[in-house]
Amino acid sequence: MPIAAAVIVLILATARRLQYLLCMTSFDRPQQGSPASATRGEDRLVRSARREALFALALWLVSMVYTITYCYLNGYDRAPEALTFVLWFPDWVFWGIVVPWISCVIVSTWFAFRFMGDEPLEDESSLPAPAAGETVHG
Amino acid sequence: MDSAGLSVGYGTMIMLLVVMAISVWLGTRAEKAVERGGFVQGFFLGNRGLGAWALALTATVQSGGTFMGFPALVYTHGWIVALWIAGYMAVPITGFAVLGKRFAQLSRRTGAITVPDLFDARFGDERVGLVASLFIMGFMSFLMIAQFKAGAIVMKLAWPHAGGLALTEEIAADGVDRAYLLGLALFTVTVVGYTLIGGFLASVWTDLFQSVLMAIGVILLFCLVVPVASQSGWASPTVEALSATGPQFASGPGLPKADKPPFLLLGSAISFFFVWPIGGIGSPAGMVRVMACKDTATLRRSIVLLSIYNLLIYLPLIVICICARALMPHVTPEDEIIPRLAIWSTQGWSGGSLLSGLILAAPFGAVMATVSTYLVVIASGVVRDIYQRFLRPAAGDAEIRRVSRLVMIAFGLIGVASNVQPVDFLQKLVVFSATGLASTFVTAALMLAFWRRATAAGTLASMVAGAMTALALFLCGPLLESKRFFEPYQLLGLDPIVWGLAVSAIVGVLTTLVTKPPSVELIAALFGPRPATALNTRAGLET
Numbered sequence: 001m002p003i004a005a006a007v008i009v010l011i012l013a014t015a016r017r018l019q020y021l022l023c024m025t026s027f028d029r030p031q032q033g034s035p036a037s038a039t040r041g042e043d044r045l046v047r048s049a050r051r052e053a054l055f056a057l058a059l060w061l062v063s064m065v066y067t068i069t070y071c072y073l074n075g076y077d078r079a080p081e082a083l084t085f086v087l088w089f090p091d092w093v094f095w096g097i098v099v100p101w102i103s104c105v106i107v108s109t110w111f112a113f114r115f116m117g118d119e120p121l122e123d124e125s126s127l128p129a130p131a132a133g134e135t136v137h138g
Numbered sequence: 139m140d141s142a143g144l145s146v147g148y149g150t151m152i153m154l155l156v157v158m159a160i161s162v163w164l165g166t167r168a169e170k171a172v173e174r175g176g177f178v179q180g181f182f183l184g185n186r187g188l189g190a191w192a193l194a195l196t197a198t199v200q201s202g203g204t205f206m207g208f209p210a211l212v213y214t215h216g217w218i219v220a221l222w223i224a225g226y227m228a229v230p231i232t233g234f235a236v237l238g239k240r241f242a243q244l245s246r247r248t249g250a251i252t253v254p255d256l257f258d259a260r261f262g263d264e265r266v267g268l269v270a271s272l273f274i275m276g277f278m279s280f281l282m283i284a285q286f287k288a289g290a291i292v293m294k295l296a297w298p299h300a301g302g303l304a305l306t307e308e309i310a311a312d313g314v315d316r317a318y319l320l321g322l323a324l325f326t327v328t329v330v331g332y333t334l335i336g337g338f339l340a341s342v343w344t345d346l347f348q349s350v351l352m353a354i355g356v357i358l359l360f361c362l363v364v365p366v367a368s369q370s371g372w373a374s375p376t377v378e379a380l381s382a383t384g385p386q387f388a389s390g391p392g393l394p395k396a397d398k399p400p401f402l403l404l405g406s407a408i409s410f411f412f413v414w415p416i417g418g419i420g421s422p423a424g425m426v427r428v429m430a431c432k433d434t435a436t437l438r439r440s441i442v443l444l445s446i447y448n449l450l451i452y453l454p455l456i457v458i459c460i461c462a463r464a465l466m467p468h469v470t471p472e473d474e475i476i477p478r479l480a481i482w483s484t485q486g487w488s489g490g491s492l493l494s495g496l497i498l499a500a501p502f503g504a505v506m507a508t509v510s511t512y513l514v515v516i517a518s519g520v521v522r523d524i525y526q527r528f529l530r531p532a533a534g535d536a537e538i539r540r541v542s543r544l545v546m547i548a549f550g551l552i553g554v555a556s557n558v559q560p561v562d563f564l565q566k567l568v569v570f571s572a573t574g575l576a577s578t579f580v581t582a583a584l585m586l587a588f589w590r591r592a593t594a595a596g597t598l599a600s601m602v603a604g605a606m607t608a609l610a611l612f613l614c615g616p617l618l619e620s621k622r623f624f625e626p627y628q629l630l631g632l633d634p635i636v637w638g639l640a641v642s643a644i645v646g647v648l649t650t651l652v653t654k655p656p657s658v659e660l661i662a663a664l665f666g667p668r669p670a671t672a673l674n675t676r677a678g679l680e681t
Contacts, residue, residue, distance in 0.1 A: 043667045045434075049239040050588050056235040060228040064411040071221050072404055076390035080380050083388055085373040088364070088457050090217055090388050097220045098453060104227040105445040111231060112438040119434055120668075121242050 045119040052116050059107060063100050070096035149491025150477075153499040154293065157351070158328045161506060164343040168336025177535040181337035181542060182251050182518040186242075188342065188430045190439035194230075195447060196345035196427060196507070208452075210472040212459035215401040216383070217376070218392035220456050222402055225414035230444035232415040238428040238437040240587035244664060245429040252518045253422045253579075256429070260586045262660050263594035264527070271523035273578045273605055274422045275516055279549070281571040282512035285505050286322065286553040289329070292502040293321030322557055325506070330550035333510040334543050341510035342427070348503030353451060355497040359476070360454045362483040367461035375457075375464040382467035405631025412635045413572060420576035423511050425583065426518075509553075517545045566624035570612060573626075577604035577638025581646045590661050592646075595653040600646025608638035 075092035086094040171187075172180035179185055212219040241256070248259035253274065258267030294317040332340050367375045376388055386393045392401035402410075418424055431437055462469075462479050469475050480494035487493070521542050526533055533541070581600045585592035611634035614627035621627075626634045 041662070041667075042665050043243075045239055045243055046588075046665050049243075052239070053236040053584075053588065056228075056231045060232050060411075060415050063228050064225070064408070067221070067224050067227075068404070068407055068411065071224075071390065071407070075218070075221070076404075078389040080385045080388055083376075085376070088368060088372050088375060088460070090376060092389075093217050093220050097224050101224065101227040101449060101453065104231070105449050108231045108445045109442050111235070112441040116235065116438050116441075117434075118438070119239070119243075121239075121246055121433055 043119075045121075048117050048119065052111075055111065055115060059104065059111075063104055067096055067100050070100075149493070149495035150498050151297065151495070153492060153495030154502055157348075157499045157503050157506075158324075160347060161340075161344045161503070162328065162332045162335075164347060165332025165334075165336035165340040168339035168343055171339050172337055177539050178251055178522070180339075181539070182514065182522070183426070183430045184337075184339040184342065186246070186430050187432050188427065188436065189432055190436045190443055192342050192346050193234075193427060193431050193436055194440035194443035195349035196342050196511075207473075209455060209459045209462075209476045212456050213463055213469070213475045214395060214472050215392035216379070216387035216389075216463075217456075217460065218390045218402050219459075220453075221390065221407050222410050223414070223452055223456075225411040226448050226452055228411075228415040229418050229448060230441045233418045233424060233444070234428065234437045234441045236419050237425065237583055237587055238431065239434055241425055241428050241583075242431050242434070242437070244587070247664065250429070252515075252522050253425050253429075254519065254523045257582070257586060257597070260664060261592075261594035261597060261656070266594050266597055267523060268527075269598055269601055270579075270582070271519045273601060274575075275519045277571045277574045277578070278422070278512050278516055279552075281567055282509055282516065282549070283553050283556050284567045285509050285512075286326065286557045289325035289502065289505045289509065290318055290322035290557060292498065292505065293325055294318045319558070322554055326550050326554050329506045329509050330513065330546055333513045334546050337542075338426075338430070338514050341507065341514050342430075344503065344510060345507035348500060348507050349447070351496065351503055352500040353447065355480075355500045356451055356455055356458070358493065359458055359480060359483070359497065363458055363461050363465070363479060364454075366483070367464050375461040378464035379460055379467070382463065387463070403631060405628060406633065409633035409636055412576075412639065413569065413633070416580055416639065417572040417576040417635065420578070420580040420583065421572070422575060422579065423515050425579075426515060513546055513549060516549060517542050520545045570624045570626075573612075573633070573635040573638060574605060574608050576635055577608040577642055580604075580639055581642040585646055585650070589650075590665050591650060591655055593650050593653045593656055596646050596648075596650025599649035600642045603645035604638045604642025607641040608634045611637060 071092055075090075075096060078090075078092065084091045086098075089098055168184075171184070174180065175185040208219075208223065211222065244250070244260060245256055248256060250256035250259050252271075254267040254271035257270045258264055260266075294315075297317055332344065336343070364375075367378075380387050383393055390407075391403050394400050428437070431440075458479070459475065462475050466475075466478065466482065469478055477494055477498050480497040481491075484491070484493045521538060525541055526538070530537070578601045581604060582597045585597055585600065611629065612624060612626045615621040615625045616623055618627055628634075629637055
């Protein structure tokens, strides 16, 4: 329940149909035939940032569910005699924490280099020299 | 392996003085960088020029307290502390990818310098900014003032042959003496001094410096201690520690301290997966730093750098502390384990005392960096959100500069005054403050960044409801269960952060839905394509 509450704002903001209902205004409805229709009148950065935020929170959620479930099932109230070891780590620490931690580093790195995009932060008008290749729509 | 009677000698004092000198030098360097832009943007936001290293290693570490208490926890409770800290695996990606881009963009679009500035501009309502400012100053002053004690105690212990070796939470009855007061004075003058000179950049650079120091210390210690402890096999540190302690050392919920409740029950394990990654999102000091990042590529690189940094710090530190329990099973107080280990492992080296000094200097640097960071955020709150907004809207650069410095000196004096009799509960204050800030700001910040429909009233309600939930649960601990101060009531076994987040999200969404949607112009300006483009598009449609 609390987990659902934590991401509810993002889900609300992302579900397009629901958003039209919630907004009760037409300002973000696609304007047929205008160049903005493809972008929903939203800045490219806003959409990519929302997508990335959802990915990040999803990764957090998955790692939390996996780590806590695995450790709770395999790491709580274990008899020391039954423990096996991988490197210095008891088996449940290795498979429940070390492996997901390393996986998180790998996924985060992939995310940073492949999934996440770059957008200019400054408004074009305030940039001293606009980057080559940036064109103004419309 | 009896380590009593070992002493830090002069190494620690020398290292502390070196750390202080480098921090002051960084402060003067920062001052030069600030002079390049306007004072307010330069002093409070470093001219929005933070690169990947500065951002990665400074934006998400909660405070010096996190680093200081952690080794003692592993040493005391065993392997389960790995689960307590495991949330850090998600900290880099949540810390930079959830709010980073939008905060960096919006703060530029609106010209916001502080987090309350941003709330104000996003919702077009001064009250939102004011309430945000009050909560930030409230929660952060608490925490900042508590850190002064930590700084003073490390200085006191660093006096050659002082007897103790590390920060301990419970200061002895005779703990307040001349060495403590001198330490407090030296600490305050240094940290307020360099923050005064260099502002935001000084705090960031000293923070970066101590993070690097910490990494060097951990890697050195790992190479010195772990091979010795695991001579007879990978499993031997754990097996030896188990024989010295008890079966719970290698399993959950962890080895309890004498007549204390179990360390990490399921509910707490879940809660700490909220405290670190989600608390990191809600920390205003972190938000200010992503506002100051140079570009989006910086955010991406920071995710990678911090991921690798956390992996290299926390996992080795856990192994080191398990080995420590095998090598020296009966160290008390447990907070001294890292310095004692450092001294023990460098015995007979000529530079051994310097190395152990380095390892003690790292948390000292962390405390300095934390105080400095909070000093900047709090001063910017007082100057921007109160002085400039209500008292002197027309104040010029020179006046703002003077007032900022006066505010910092005032908070330094308050810090000293409140610590002449030191405050208790440092570690608990860290969790209290992180919980309060997360309950107040995480939902509000997500609404600010991503939800077009969000209204000023909804955001205000979410902040107040979240903060009140957290405060109420912290009050219920001592009142209903006669716990000590800052030990919360755990509803259904979960810590207040989970309830604070849930209540703030529900109240924020519901209040928003029953209030009038924000104006189309405001949303278009903040969510729409960049202004130049937007104007062209509109013009194109009209003709």
